[in-house]
Amino acid sequence: MLEIKDLTVEVGEKTILRSLNLHIGAGEVHVLFGPNGSGKTTLLLTILGFPEFVVKSGRILFKGEDITELPTHERVRRGIGVLFQRPPAIRGVRLSDVVNICREQGGIPEDEATKLVELLKLSEFMRRDVNLGFSGGEVKRSELLQVVVQNPELVLLDEPDSGVDVENVELIGKVLNEFLERGKRPSERRRAALVITHSGFILNYVRTDRAHVMLDGTIACSGTPDEIFKHIMSEGYGACIEHCRD
Numbered sequence: 362m363l364e365i366k367d368l369t370v371e372v373g374e375k376t377i378l379r380s381l382n383l384h385i386g387a388g389e390v391h392v393l394f395g396p397n398g399s400g401k402t403t404l405l406l407t408i409l410g411f412p413e414f415v416v417k418s419g420r421i422l423f424k425g426e427d428i429t430e431l432p433t434h435e436r437v438r439r440g441i442g443v444l445f446q447r448p449p450a451i452r453g454v455r456l457s458d459v460v461n462i463c464r465e466q467g468g469i470p471e472d473e474a475t476k477l478v479e480l481l482k483l484s485e486f487m488r489r490d491v492n493l494g495f496s497g498g499e500v501k502r503s504e505l506l507q508v509v510v511q512n513p514e515l516v517l518l519d520e521p522d523s524g525v526d527v528e529n530v531e532l533i534g535k536v537l538n539e540f541l542e543r544g545k546r547p548s549e550r551r552r553a554a555l556v557i558t559h560s561g562f563i564l565n566y567v568r569t570d571r572a573h574v575m576l577d578g579t580i581a582c583s584g585t586p587d588e589i590f591k592h593i594m595s596e597g598y599g600a601c602i603e604h605c606r607d
């Protein structure tokens with residue numbers, strides 16, 4: 362589904378990602394850990410093709426196609442969606458309008474989208490401007506709604522659990538599990554995901570297949586999510602890498 366080869370990325374002439382490699386197969390959910398400023402969001406926005414992230418070397422392949430040079434809207438059209446860590450509020454644009462446009466593009470029937478709106482407790486938010494005055498947890502639910510109705514094959518989730526209370530993390534986890542078809546056999550799942558989390562709360566609800574630790578702009582170690590998270594929590598990010606070397 363996603364293959365990143367030897368990716369080096371600069372932002373404002375500063376190198377942020379360094380020779381990064383990552384492979385996510387169809388039906389897989391990967392989790393990405395890493396300290397603040399290590400480059401996690403940069404990686405997601407580079408996969409989406411935001412122009413300020415300049416690829417100096419390396420390639421990004423999506424379903425076998427080289428998308429490194431494609432504009433963002435072409436990548437989204439091919440099936441990549443994102444839940445932003447800090448999305449902007451869009452004054453004058455109603456959430457219902459964005460959801461309708463995304464739903465039509467994604468081929469999701471109106472009644473299915475309405476069910477999702479109710480499940481995510483967003484009915485009263487639909488006539489409000491996108492994210493304007495929304496609380497932290499409300500923003501995450503609104504972002505999740507927008508990305509799910511786009512019906513992407515690869516979904517990039519930048520801290521879906523940060524600032525979200527326990528009950529709402531459970532709700533977000535439930536929607537994600539359903540969307541990622543975690544109840545089905547791996548060979549029957551059609552989508553893949555990359556989830557960034559600091560707290561790991563979301564991992565209590567969404568089963569993940571593989572975990573990676575980003576340090577200083579590169580994937581410093583990979584392994585099973587439970588093991589990696591345990592090492593980070595008990596000994597920190599650096600120690601996790603020592604275990605990887607063992």
Ligand SMILES: Nc1ncnc2c1ncn2[C@@H]1O[C@H](COP(=O)(O)OP(=O)(O)OP(=O)(O)O)[C@@H](O)[C@H]1O
Pocket residue numbers: 372373375377395396397398399400401402403404413446
């Ligand atoms: N436009 C920019 N100009 C200069 N530096 C930038 C720019 N965008 C990002 N950076 C820097 O790139 C580094 C990586 O940022 P990034 O947002 O990818 O980190 P992160 O791993 O997502 O951190 P967090 O866990 O805090 O969200 C940071 O040091 C950040 O200041």
Ligand SMILES: [Mg+2]
Pocket residue numbers: 401402403446519
């Ligand atoms: Mg970030």
